[in-house]
Structure formats: C-alpha cells, structure tokens
Amino acid sequence: MFRQAKWDEPLIFELSREGRVGYTLPKPIEDLEVEIPEKIRRKSKLDLPELSEPEIVKHYTRLSEMNYGVDSGIYPLGSCTMKYNPKINEEMAAHPGVAYIHPYQDERTVQGALKIMWELEQWLKEITGMDRFTLQPAAGANGEFTGVSIIRTYHIDNGEPQRDEMLVPDSAHGTNPASAAMAGFKVIEIPSNENGTVDLEALENAVGERTAGLMLTNPNTLGIFEDEILEIAKIVHKAGGLLYYDGANLNAVLGKVRPGDMGFDIVHLNLHKTFSTPHGGGGPGSGPVGVKDFLKDYLPVPLVGYDEENDRYYLDYNVPKSIGKVKELYGNFAVMVRALVYLKVMGRDGLKNASEIAVLNANYLTRKLLGTRGYELPGKKLRKHETVFSAEPMKKETGVTAMDVAKRLLDFGMHAPTVYFPLIVHEALMIEPTETVSKEELDAYVEALKRISDEAYTNPEVVKSAPHNTAVRRVDDVMAVKKPVISWRMYLELKEKGEINY
Amino acid sequence: MGKHYLPNLAHREEMLREIGFASIDELFSDVPEGMLKEFNLPGGKSEYEVFIELNETLSKNKTALEMPSFLGAGTYFHYIPAHVKYLIERSEFLTAYTPYQPEISQGMLQALFEYQSMMAELYGLPVVNSSMYDWGTSIAEAALMTVRLHRGKRKRFVIPKAISPEKKAVIETYTRGANLEIVEVPWDESGRLDIEKLKEAVEDSAGVYVEMANFFGLVEENVREIGEIAHEAGAYFVVGADPTMLGIFEAPGELGADIAVGEASYLGNPMNFGGPRAGVFAVRNDKKLIRQMPGRIIGMTRDAEGKRAFVMTLQTREQHIRRAKATSNICSNEALVAVASAIHLATLGPKGLRELGEVILKNTAYLKKRLSEVAEIPFEGLYFKDVPVKFKRPYGEIHEALLAKGIHGGYYIGKHFPELGETALFAATETTRKEWVHALIEALKEVA
Numbered sequence: 001m002f003r004q005a006k007w008d009e010p011l012i013f014e015l016s017r018e019g020r021v022g023y024t025l026p027k028p029i030e031d032l033e034v035e036i037p038e039k040i041r042r043k044s045k046l047d048l049p050e051l052s053e054p055e056i057v058k059h060y061t062r063l064s065e066m067n068y069g070v071d072s073g074i075y076p077l078g079s080c081t082m083k084y085n086p087k088i089n090e091e092m093a094a095h096p097g098v099a100y101i102h103p104y105q106d107e108r109t110v111q112g113a114l115k116i117m118w119e120l121e122q123w124l125k126e127i128t129g130m131d132r133f134t135l136q137p138a139a140g141a142n143g144e145f146t147g148v149s150i151i152r153t154y155h156i157d158n159g160e161p162q163r164d165e166m167l168v169p170d171s172a173h174g175t176n177p178a179s180a181a182m183a184g185f186k187v188i189e190i191p192s193n194e195n196g197t198v199d200l201e202a203l204e205n206a207v208g209e210r211t212a213g214l215m216l217t218n219p220n221t222l223g224i225f226e227d228e229i230l231e232i233a234k235i236v237h238k239a240g241g242l243l244y245y246d247g248a249n250l251n252a253v254l255g256k257v258r259p260g261d262m263g264f265d266i267v268h269l270n271l272h273k274t275f276s277t278p279h280g281g282g283g284p285g286s287g288p289v290g291v292k293d294f295l296k297d298y299l300p301v302p303l304v305g306y307d308e309e310n311d312r313y314y315l316d317y318n319v320p321k322s323i324g325k326v327k328e329l330y331g332n333f334a335v336m337v338r339a340l341v342y343l344k345v346m347g348r349d350g351l352k353n354a355s356e357i358a359v360l361n362a363n364y365l366t367r368k369l370l371g372t373r374g375y376e377l378p379g380k381k382l383r384k385h386e387t388v389f390s391a392e393p394m395k396k397e398t399g400v401t402a403m404d405v406a407k408r409l410l411d412f413g414m415h416a417p418t419v420y421f422p423l424i425v426h427e428a429l430m431i432e433p434t435e436t437v438s439k440e441e442l443d444a445y446v447e448a449l450k451r452i453s454d455e456a457y458t459n460p461e462v463v464k465s466a467p468h469n470t471a472v473r474r475v476d477d478v479m480a481v482k483k484p485v486i487s488w489r490m491y492l493e494l495k496e497k498g499e500i501n502y
Numbered sequence: 503m504g505k506h507y508l509p510n511l512a513h514r515e516e517m518l519r520e521i522g523f524a525s526i527d528e529l530f531s532d533v534p535e536g537m538l539k540e541f542n543l544p545g546g547k548s549e550y551e552v553f554i555e556l557n558e559t560l561s562k563n564k565t566a567l568e569m570p571s572f573l574g575a576g577t578y579f580h581y582i583p584a585h586v587k588y589l590i591e592r593s594e595f596l597t598a599y600t601p602y603q604p605e606i607s608q609g610m611l612q613a614l615f616e617y618q619s620m621m622a623e624l625y626g627l628p629v630v631n632s633s634m635y636d637w638g639t640s641i642a643e644a645a646l647m648t649v650r651l652h653r654g655k656r657k658r659f660v661i662p663k664a665i666s667p668e669k670k671a672v673i674e675t676y677t678r679g680a681n682l683e684i685v686e687v688p689w690d691e692s693g694r695l696d697i698e699k700l701k702e703a704v705e706d707s708a709g710v711y712v713e714m715a716n717f718f719g720l721v722e723e724n725v726r727e728i729g730e731i732a733h734e735a736g737a738y739f740v741v742g743a744d745p746t747m748l749g750i751f752e753a754p755g756e757l758g759a760d761i762a763v764g765e766a767s768y769l770g771n772p773m774n775f776g777g778p779r780a781g782v783f784a785v786r787n788d789k790k791l792i793r794q795m796p797g798r799i800i801g802m803t804r805d806a807e808g809k810r811a812f813v814m815t816l817q818t819r820e821q822h823i824r825r826a827k828a829t830s831n832i833c834s835n836e837a838l839v840a841v842a843s844a845i846h847l848a849t850l851g852p853k854g855l856r857e858l859g860e861v862i863l864k865n866t867a868y869l870k871k872r873l874s875e876v877a878e879i880p881f882e883g884l885y886f887k888d889v890p891v892k893f894k895r896p897y898g899e900i901h902e903a904l905l906a907k908g909i910h911g912g913y914y915i916g917k918h919f920p921e922l923g924e925t926a927l928f929a930a931t932e933t934t935r936k937e938w939v940h941a942l943i944e945a946l947k948e949v950a
Binding site: 004008009011012013016020021022023024025026027028029030031032034035036037039040041042043044045046047048049050051053056057059060061062063064065066067068069070071072075077080082083084085086088090091092094095096097098099100101102103104105106108109110111112113115116123126127138139140141142144145149152173174175177178179180181182183184185187224225227229230253255256257258261262270272276278279280281282283284285300301323324325326327328329330331332333334335337340341344345346347348349350351352353354356357359360361363364367368380382406407410415416418421435436437438439465467470471472473474475476477479480481483484485486487488489490491501502 | 503504505507508509510511513514517518520521522523526529530531532533534537538539540541542543544545546547548549552553555556557559560561562563564565566567569571573575576577579581583585587588589590591592593594595596597598599600601602603604605606607608609610612613614615616618619620622623624626628629630632633635636637638639646666668669671672674675676678679680681714721722723725726748749750751752753756757772773774775776777778779780787792798799800801802803804805806807808809810811812813815816820821822823824825826827828830831832833834835836837838839841845847848849850851852853854855856857858860861863864865867868871884901905910913932933934935936939
C-alpha cells in the first residue's frame with residue numbers, strides 16, 4: 001500500500017531563528033552614502049524567516065516529498081495531458097544561453113533564441129494547419145484571450161461591431177466563456193446532444209448577425225470527436241462567424257489531423273500539455289496562438305521573422321492591425337525551448353505514435369472499466385485521448401460520490417482524475433491517461449477503480465473517509481472559505497484571537 | 503523516434519486485440535474521411551543529436567556572463583543562489599499539476615502559501631494570490647478589478663506616463679473589452695509624477711496606479727500623497743513595486759495601497775529572455791476586495807483529524823466555477839516561478855533583502871555618478887536599478903560603438919518617449935562589476 005511522507009513540516013516562519021543567515025551577497029562597488037527620504041524609507045516590520053541554507057534545503061525537500069508529480073506515478077487528470085516531461089528538455093532549458101539572456105539585447109546577440117522561436121513556430125504551423133503564430137501568451141487562457149481579442153478586432157475592422165456574441169458549447173472548459181467575457185463578448189451556451197457532441201440544430205438556431213464565433217475543442221471534453229465538425233464549420237462561417245480551436249485536447253489528434261483542415265481559423269495550443277513541458281504545480285505554461293493567413297495582421301507584437309537572404313532572425317513589430325500585447329515581452333521562452341526539444345526528438349512519426357498510443361490507452365481503460373458496478377459511460381463508446389465516466393449510479397446506490405472515488409484513488413498512490421467536469425455529466429470522472437503510462441499502470445488503475453466500486457457497495461465508509469495514506473486526511477475546504485487564512489500575517493492575527501486552533 | 507517515452511508502443515497489437523479493435527485506424531474511425539493526413543515534418547532524432555543541435559543554436563546567444571550588459575528596463579540580471587534552482591527542479595514540484603487534490607499536494611500548497619505570506623510581508627498587504635503571469639498582467643487585472651469594485655460605473659484608470667511600454671501595451675489590450683479609458687499622467691520637471699496633473703485626471707476614475715520607482719528608475723517619493731489624492735476622489739489606489747526594493751523602501755500597504763502589484767521573478771528566477779515571470783497581486787484584508795480578486799489563492803485550513811492543511815480556496819471567483827462571470831479567465835499561473843521567488847526570499851531573510859536593496863541602490867548611484875562624467879542625466883533624484891542617460895549623438899551610434907567593444911549598452915527609450923531625445927536606460931543590480939562600469943565609461947569617453 002502507498003504511504004505518502006507525513007512530515008508535520010512547520011511553516012518556514014515557524015522554523016525561523018533570529019540571527020541565522022542563508023545568503024551571501026557581493027559588496028557594493030563603492031560604499032556611497034545614499035539617503036532614502038524619510039517618508040518612503042521602510043519603517044514597518046519585515047517578518048521574513050531567518051534560516052541557514054541547509055535548513056532551507058531540508059524544508060523544501062520535505063515539502064516536495066509531500067507532493068505528487070508525473071514522476072511519482074500515474075496522473076490521469078482529464079483535459080490536463082499529464083504526460084511524461086523528458087529530462088533533456090530541462091537540461092536544455094537550463095543552458096546559460098537560455099537563462100542569462102536579456103530580452104532587449106541587440107538581435108545580433110540573441111540569434112540562437114530567435115531561431116528557436118522561429119523554428120518552433122514552423123513546427124506548430126504544420127501541426128495545426130495555421131499560417132502564423134504568436135508565442136507570447138503565457139498559458140492556455142492567455143491564448144484564448146488573445147484569440148477572441150483577434151476575433152473582436154477583426155469584426156470591428158470589417159465594419160461589423162455588432163458581432164458581440166461568442167458561442168461556447170456547454171461542455172467547454174471554464175476558461176472559454178471567461179476569456180470571451182473578458183474580451184467584451186456576450187457568451188451564448190450551445191447544448192450538447194445525446195452523443196455528447198454539439199447539437200447542430202441548436203447551433204443553427206443560435207447563429208446570426210451578432211455571432212462573432214464559436215469556441216470549440218475537438219475532441220471535446222468528453223473525449224469524443226466532433227464528427228460533424230465540417231458541418232459545424234459551415235454553419236458558423238456561413239453566419240459570418242469565426243471558428244476558434246481550444247488546443248487543450250490536441251494530444252488526441254497530434255500528427256494525424258490538423259485543426260486548420262477541420263475549418264478552424266484560430267487555435268491556441270498548450271505547450272505544457274501536448275508538448276511535454278512540465279506544469280510546475282500550476283505553471284508556467286505557454287499558450288501559442290496560430291491563425292489563418294487572413295488574421296495574421298491582428299497578432300500581438302512582436303512576431304519573429306526570418307530574413308533568408310542574410311540568414312538573420314529578427315523581431316517584427318510591423319503588424320499593422322495588431323491587438324497589442326497580452327503579456328510583457330515575448331512569452332515564456334524557457335518553456336518554448338523545452339517544447340522545441342520535444343518536437344525534435346519526437347519528429348513526425350513520434351508525434352503520430354504519441355497520439356495513437358494516447359487514444360489506445362484511453363480506449364483500453366474505457367473498455368476495461370466498462371460494466372463495473374456504479375460507473376456508467378455517457379455518450380459514445382469510442383473515445384479519443386480521454387474518457388468520462390459518471391459515478392451517478394454509485395452515488396444513488398451507496399452514497400459514495402465522484403469526489404470520494406477520487407480521494408480513495410489517492411490511497412493507492414494514484415492521482416485522481418478530473419472530477420465534476422465536464423459540467424454536463426453528473427458525478428463526472430474525467431480520465432486522461434496519456435501515452436506515457438504503461439499497460440501495467442492502466443491495469444492497476446482499472447483494478448483500483450473496481451476495488452473502490454466493491455468497497456462502495458460493501459464498506460462505503462472506507463471510501464467516504466478517504467484518503468487515509470496521504471500527508472493529510474480529507475481537507476476541510478468549507479472551513480478554508482469560512483475562515484480565510486491566506487498568509488502568515490492573517491494566521492498570527494486569528495491565532496491570537498483564538499479563532500483557529502491549527 | 504520518441505519510442506523511449508511510449509511504453510505501450512511495444513504492446514499495441516495485443517492491447518487493441520484485448521479491447522476488440524482490429525487496428526489503430528479503427529480508433530480513429532470517427533474522424534471524417536480525408537481529414538487524416540501525413541504531416542510534412544522532420545523525422546525524429548536521438549537525444550544526443552538534439553542536444554548537440556540545441557547547444558550549437560544556443561551558443562549563438564551572447565549571455566550576460568560573456569558580455570558586460572547594462573540592460574534593465576523591466577528585466578534585470580540578478581544572481582540566483584544555486585540551491586534555489588536545485589529545489590525547484592525537484593520533480594515532485596516540477597512535474598505536478600495545479601493542486602486540485604490537496605491531500606496529495608500539500609507540499610506545493612504549503613510552498614505557495616509561504617510565497618503568499620512572504621509577499622504579504624514585503625508589500626504590507628495580507629491577502630496575496632499565488633501569482634499572475636507577470637507584473638504587466640497584474641496591473642491590467644488590477645485595473646479591471648477597480649472597475650468591478652465600482653460596479654462598472656467608473657471606467658477610467660489612471661497610469662503614469664513614465665511606465666514601461668510593455669506594461670502599457672498589456673494594460674491597453676486587457677482593458678479594451680471592458681471599454682476602460684486609460685488616462686496617462688505626465689511626469690513633472692523632476693521626472694516624477696506630476697501631482698497637479700494627477701489631480702485633474704483623477705476625477706471619476708476607478709483606480710490610480712503608481713510605481714515606487716518609475717520606468718526611468720526614479721524613486722517616487724510622493725506615493726502616500728498620490729494615494730490620498732486617489733482616495734479623496736473615490737478611486738482605489740494601486741501601487742507597483744519591485745520586490746527587491748522592499749527591504750529598504752516602505753511597504754505599499756503602509757503607504758495606502760488598496761492593491762499592490764510587482765514582479766516576483768526578480769527573485770529566484772533567471773532572465774530567460776523575458777519569460778517565464780510571475781506577477782505579484784496583493785490586496786487589503788477586505789471582503790469586498792477579496793471577492794473581486796483574480797487568480798488562485800491558497801488558504802490554510804484543517805483536515806478531518808483537525809491537523810493543519812492547505813487548499814486552494816475562495817474558488818467561486820474563478821473561471822472553472824463562475825465561467826463567464828469569473829473575476830478573471832486565468833487558470834494556469836506561474837506557480838513554480840513563485841516558489842523559486844519564495845525560496846530566494848527565505849534565503850535572504852529580512853537582513854538579506856535589506857542588504858540586497860542597499861547594494862543595488864549603491865551600485866545604481868555609482869553607475870549614475872560615473873555616467874554623469876560622460877553624458878547628461880536628465881533628472882536629479884534617487885534611482886533604483888535604472889538610470890536614464892541622454893546623449894548628444896544618436897544613441898544607435900553609441901550602441902554600435904559599445905557593442906564593437908564587447909559591451910552591451912542600455913535600452914533606448916527615445917522611440918517611446920521622443921521628448922527625452924537620445925536617451926537610454928542603463929541599469930545596475932548587485933551583479934554589476936566595477937570593471938564593467940569602468941570599461942563602459944572608458945568606451946563612452948571615446949564615443950559619446
């Protein structure tokens with residue numbers, strides 16, 4: 001049985017002992033007298049911890065031991081594509097030629113960096129069927145915002161400012177409607193049909209002269225390929241709207257199908273999902289956005305250009321209708337380096353193999369789990385890279401919820417699936433194994449889910465009280481909201497008032 | 503290639519058979535006819551070949567280790583203690599996702615809670631989120647937040663004219679959808695925010711933004727007064743600060759800030775050609791403000807046994823729950839950058855952060871003193887990191903001459919601020935070497 005480290009590690013502030021030193025610093029070049037005006041000099045207390053270097057290293061090493069990553073075991077979070085993060089990526093990203101270059105350096109002194117960006121763009125263009133990319137967005141949602149901002153500017157530019165409605169399927173990621181709203185759109189939700197795909201009739205009824213576009217991920221969040229995609233594209237385009245591809249699920253069709261060939265006009269990709277860069281506990285990511293030729297003049301500045309004659313890469317600020325900038329500078333460069341290394345290692349066949357095995361793994365897991373008491377599979381049986389089961393029957397029959405199942409999986413040293421998403425499935429368990437797990441890991445995952453089903457029907461308490469083997473037991477998130485403790489400072493205050501006892 | 507990442511490639515046929523499929527193609531039978539295609543991409547390579555190729559490409563970059571550089575203007579060369587890099591490369595941190603399952607992710611959650619806590623100390627505001635993309639997006643989100651706090655009835659947001667063009671561009675793009683009016687307040691003859699002009703601009707604005715050291719590196723002495731002017735006009739006060747100055751300069755919260763923003767990556771993270779970075783976002787402990795905050799927040803709570811535990815909290819503000827009505831669309835943030843920043847802060851402690859600030863302040867003063875021997879410094883005053891230097895010759899020529907001597911000069915700002923003429927920002931930090939400055943001044947004596 002899995003046992004996670006339980007260090008009872010205090011907060012770093014609680015480890016602090018006055019007088020300990022963890023740093024070394026160079027002396028100033030000259031010990032000049034520099035006066036800080038009274039009214040802006042720091043007088044308030046600066047309560048930072050004081051520790052020596054070995055103590056700091058032990059603290060964070062212990063914390064890391066109470067964390068679970070892709071390198072710890074299976075991490076099949078649906079829609080997150082938690083594939084293995086190759087170590088060569090890390091080695092190249094740590095190169096001084098990445099770490100120690102300044103974004104405002106003369107272009108002649110950063111030709112290597114610009115070449116990496118330009119090359120990455122060429123790969124992404126071919127993979128998606130788009131004509132031009134910006135690498136500036138820092139993450140998927142930042143990319144979505146870029147994409148919908150382009151759509152907005154495009155319509156205004158075409159004398160159609162009334163196109164202020166963005167269509168979003170009810171199965172979409174939450175970032176889709178949020179990004180559209182931020183760009184000033186009214187969000188119109190399109191229902192799914194019983195197959196779990198876009199309801200064409202509802203789409204027909206929703207489009208009109210106010211339609212700016214449709215945001216879609218294909219395969220969708222149920223892991224089902226939108227097989228009527230060409231119809232969908234026709235409806236949206238005929239109405240004067242643009243088609244936006246949320247690349248969160250690109251891993252299903254990588255190297256096999258291109259969004260550009262499905263009729264999409266704009267795509268965003270997630271380098272931290274599909275292209276193997278690590279998620280870092282929530283970021284950094286990178287969310288490049290690609291567009292068809294007719295939208296390239298709207299991309300954020302700068303783009304990266306290549307002057308073939310002089311074999312020179314350059315930053316191109318000459319983008320006539322650019323939406324501006326969505327992030328400072330050029331994007332998360334160190335993430336781009338990792339993605340390019342991955343692409344070069346994989347190559348054409350490797351990418352194709354990756355998506356094929358990702359789809360094989362998801363379907364293998366689906367078929368192996370199918371028929372297990374308490375879980376049902378809504379929508380079509382054939383899945384792409386991920387699958388969504390519902391624990392609704394289990395909940396009805398035993399009171400064990402999808403959340404309980406998720407927590408119990410942790411006890412087996414396996415990460416839970418995404419739960420309660422997509423919203424259209426009750427008690428959803430959204431599982432995306434990715435291509436980098438082995439058959440044995442898949443079998444063990446299915447076995448664990450089956451065992452949990454048995455437990456739910458025979459000894460539900462053990463599931464409801466899970467997890468038992470993690471660093472802490474079930475976390476009280478209601479208390480976290482009722483009594484917010486967001487920082488050490490707030491903690492001390494509440495502790496002194498006797499309002500908390502942990 | 504890439505077989506070495508794909509364990510089941512060896513069992514493809516067997517697995518297909520086991521689940522009743524004849525071929526991989528059958529798994530893709532739902533893809534419309536003609537849509538599957540052969541991609542025009544290079545073949546895969548061995549790890550060694552890619553290693554050599556990337557090394558060759560990257561060796562074309564001239565790094566700050568090989569060439570004295572005086573570039574700053576929002577990105578700075580700081581030294582990162584080695585253990586910081588080692589710790590954030592721990593794969594349990596590096597390869598984890600957002601801590602959706604808190605019980606198995608306590609390490610990351612606690613590390614992020616500690617990041618929030620340390621930034622709360624620096625900025626003097628107790629509620630900090632676990633990061634935005636960068637300083638620029640933090641300001642933009644703050645602008646949107648002040649408008650929401652006014653329920654959309656006020657749509658003006660005031661910024662200084664002496665702001666980084668990068669940040670300004672981000673603010674403009676982010677606030678276009680909400681139809682905000684971005685009002686710029688110019689600098690006065692001292693180079694600092696023109697208080698009289700601010701008083702004219704502040705009326706009916708949702709928020710006022712100021713930086714403790716402006717884009718020119720000039721320390722803004724009147725932060726408290728600016729805040730009072732903002733508050734009197736009913737506007738929220740947003741203060742930007744470089745965290746490396748907050749050991750010696752007063753915390754924004756103490757100077758009246760309702761919201762404070764900054765760039766966490768100046769601590770613990772390399773320049774990386776400008777990214778990744780991480781935006782600090784802090785607010786007062788006020789329910790009204792907290793409810794309108796963007797981004798993920800880590801809170802302390804207890805587990806089923808009453809033991810201390812950490813969890814993502816106050817999530818009803820966020821996109822995965824609130825969807826189109828969320829306070830922001832942000833999902834992935836810059837967690838690992840934030841943790842690196844926190845480890846560096848824990849390493850410095852209060853004394854180290856003060857000392858770092860002092861070394862930077864002194865090195866900046868030294869650079870300014872030496873530069874004033876050869877060129878004009880347009881504004882008198884206290885500088886932190888950046889110093890504007892005005893030349894008689896076109897800066898492009900000076901840049902070329904310096905580069906020919908293996909020195910990278912400052913960042914030309916004449917393009918963005920034509921009224922300043924041939925001016926470039928030269929920057930110093932704790933990494934600046936005396937011999938670099940010496941070489942720079944000698945070279946400038948010849949060419950300036």
